[in-house]
Each structure stands twice: as C-alpha cells, then as structure tokens.
Amino acid sequence: MTAAGVSVVIATRDRPELLRRAMAGILSQDYEGPINVILVFDRSEPDTSLVAKDPHRSVAVTTNSHSPGLAGARNTGIAAATQPWVAFCDDDDEWLPGKLKAQMGALSAAPSCQFATTGVFINYEGTDTARIPDPQKVTHYGFLRDRMTEVHPSSFVAATELLRQLGGIDEDLPGGYAEDYDLLLRASDRTEIAVVAEPLVRIYWHGASFFFERWKMIDDALEYLVAKHPDFQSVPAGMARVRGQQAVAQAAVGERRRALTTAMGVARLNWREPRWVVALGVAAGLPANRVLQLLHRFGKGI
CATH class of the missing domain: 3.90.550.10 (Spore Coat Polysaccharide Biosynthesis Protein SpsA; Chain A)
Structure with a gap:
C-alpha cells in the first residue's frame, strides 16, 4: 500500500x-x-x-x-x-x-x-x-x-x-x-x-516572536475567541484561564482598573487559577515582560 x-x-x-x-x-x-x-x-x-x-x-x-x-x-x-x-x-x-x-x-x-x-x-x-x-x-x-x-x-x-x-x-x-x-x-x-x-x-x-509583548492585541484576540466559542461558558476553569490571560495583558498596557476588575472575576470563577495573582502583581508594577521571560525558561507562557 x-x-x-x-x-x-x-x-x-x-x-x-x-x-x-x-x-x-x-x-x-x-x-x-x-x-x-x-x-x-x-x-x-x-x-x-x-x-x-x-x-x-x-x-x-x-x-x-x-x-x-x-x-x-x-x-x-x-x-x-x-x-x-x-x-x-x-x-x-x-x-x-x-x-x-x-x-x-x-x-x-x-x-x-x-x-x-x-x-x-x-x-x-x-x-x-x-x-x-x-x-x-x-x-x-x-x-x-x-x-x-x-x-x-x-x-x-x-x-x-x-x-x-x-x-x-x-x-x-x-x-x-x-x-x-x-x-x-x-x-x-x-x-x-x-x-x-x-x-x-x-x-x-525568542524575543523576535511576532506576539512577544503585544499585550493589547492579545487581550482583543482572547475576547474574540471567547465570543466565538460559547462552550467556554460551560467550563469555568477554562474561562478563568482565558480571562486571567486577559487580566495580565490589561495590566501590562497600564489598564490597571480594568485588569483588577477582570482579575477579581477570575478569582470568583476559579481561585486556583494563578493568572489572576500574576495580573495583580503586574498591576502593582511587576514588569510583564520579565514574568514572560521567566515562564519561557520553563517552557511555559502566560
């Protein structure tokens, strides 16, 4: 054959x-x-x-x-x-x-x-x-x-x-x-x-990746994705993960109030989701790119 x-x-x-x-x-x-x-x-x-x-x-x-x-x-x-x-x-x-x-x-x-x-x-x-x-x-x-x-x-x-x-x-x-x-x-x-x-x-x-640190675009894309796939509503842990990514992105571009609101929503959905805590740290002044670089060392992303 x-x-x-x-x-x-x-x-x-x-x-x-x-x-x-x-x-x-x-x-x-x-x-x-x-x-x-x-x-x-x-x-x-x-x-x-x-x-x-x-x-x-x-x-x-x-x-x-x-x-x-x-x-x-x-x-x-x-x-x-x-x-x-x-x-x-x-x-x-x-x-x-x-x-x-x-x-x-x-x-x-x-x-x-x-x-x-x-x-x-x-x-x-x-x-x-x-x-x-x-x-x-x-x-x-x-x-x-x-x-x-x-x-x-x-x-x-x-x-x-x-x-x-x-x-x-x-x-x-x-x-x-x-x-x-x-x-x-x-x-x-x-x-x-x-x-x-x-x-x-x-x-x-590597830092040459097209998406590296393009936080506003990432936030917009994830919002589009959630709207396109309503199945996320039936999986709270998944929704919390995506919203947590958005919270980090919002904090990274200086939208502190919006990031805090999103992060608190994530905590209510699934308090075990770590991204809401990361978002709080970035909103408080932790450089988002440093967080991303650290995660990349372990083969992970936001």
Missing part, C-alpha cells in the same frame, strides 16, 4: 536562514510517502531558488494571496495543497527525525482520527524543555480547559478535506493571535486527535 502524501505549509517572512533549517528538517524525514513543501512568502520577496521538482520531496514557492499575516499565509498553503494530508511548520521551528513517520503511523492505526500532534521541545536561550501532551486530555473539553502549549502548530498534521471543511484558519482573529488554538477548538469538535507522546519538534522561543 502506497503511503499517503503530505503537503507541508511553511509561512515565512524575511528569515532565510531559519527557513532553510526548517526545510532541512522536513525534507530529511524518513517517511516513505511523498512530501510537498509549500513555502508561502508573506509580505516578502519569494525565493524561487528554493523550488525543487523531485516528486518525492518537492518544494513549491508562492506568495500569500489571502490577508497579510500568518493566518492568510497558511490558508494560501491549504488552498495550494495537492496531497490528502496537510502539515504545518513555522519557519523558525524544526522537525526532528522520525516525526512524520510516527504521526502518519498513528493516523493509520486510528482511522477515525483526522488530526495528529506530537510532543515538542521548547528551546529558550539554548535550553530544551520537553513538553509532552497527555493523550487522554487532547479532546475538545481538554482544550476548553487548557490551551496545552505542548500541542503546537508546528506538530500538526490534518486531513486536507477537514481543514477545508472547517474554513481553514480564521483570518479575523485580531493580529492572528491564537489562530492555532482556535483551529484546535474547531477541529477537536469534529474529530478525535491522535497523539504521538514523544518530543519530535523543536520550538524556538
């Missing part, structure tokens, strides 16, 4: 050296099926020298034909996909050996699953921290309760048809923040998710 083909979408902008590292990790995979890499250049000049015609390991180059940003670039890639499966990899991340073979094997063993993920290494300032998702928690309810940052988009493999039926990536999310989380919420409501409980992707966290 011929192994199913995979289209791998890499959205990229002005990071040629990192892009080549990401491509090397993908093209060196030992998966026996064909891999189509689709490089989507977003608001930058496409590098056509990267095109490769090998049908077993091809590379196509295109430009973002949707809205500017990561969501639009990924949708451009989904539209261009010619294989039955689509995978994503951020241009500054790296697939590790055996990643795709393990995932496609897991999908083959679970025909009801149209989506798969793996564990990751979070690399911050040169130090790797392994983050492994618990397969029992990778469910729609689980994602409402917890974002599970270990379920990272650079590990996603999904049926092309599923992504198209879902409408692709939401391009209306403010700043594109949490577009991967939104996709997980929608996908997990439609299909089970296969989990390879090994760290098979290296995620590089």
